[in-house]
Amino acid sequence: MSKIHVLVVEDEPTLARIIKDALEANDFKVSLAADGVAGLEAFTQVTPNILVADIMMPQLSGLDMVRKIRETDRHTPILFLTAKSTVDDVVEGFHAGGNDYLKKPFGMKELMVRITALLGRITPTCVPQKEKIQIGNYRFDPGKRTLTYLPTGECHELPNRESEILQRLCQTPHAIVPAKDILLDLWGDDDFFSTRSFQTLISRLRRRLAKDPDVKLINQRREGYRLLY
Structure with missing residues (x-):
């Protein structure tokens, strides 16, 4: 059985080596790149199962690197490593195409948990990836991450996290x-920054669904959210 291949793009050599050693100790195959340009080239050459990337790097930032990757690859899980942790920073990472983020400094055990969680999402089991879902006057395509307003044909590609949240709500x-x-x-957690990021993305989804008055994304306080249509 082939090992899971992780591409780590990190410009701090000591941290990159620590991550590589920890991953290899857990039976992962690891490739390293020291900046965004090298990371982009390595991604094309090695076709990893998952990408772990720093955001602040020379030549090409992690955000710009991932934007370029997402032009041709929408499915490889991407974990950002970042010292920047404001809500806006986190949301920008998700909009660039990241699937999760890990704030520096972090422990290797937490890194392993995040990577394992992302790999577990590669094949969703509750909603088939290619199944289109009718939401009132909208059609949601989880596989392409598109939301189409049927009366006009207006179509928007959703960022990864918005698509994942909508898919989760559509399951029930x-x-x-x-x-x-x-x-x-x-x-993978419910800390302050995750909660704020989640609330921001819920607000964005509400705005996207606002053209159909019968579609409502309701916050049941202290309970959760309901998608009505």
């Missing part, structure tokens, strides 16, 4: 989905 339409369950499923 009209039922209350606890916010904590979504946070743990998608972020």
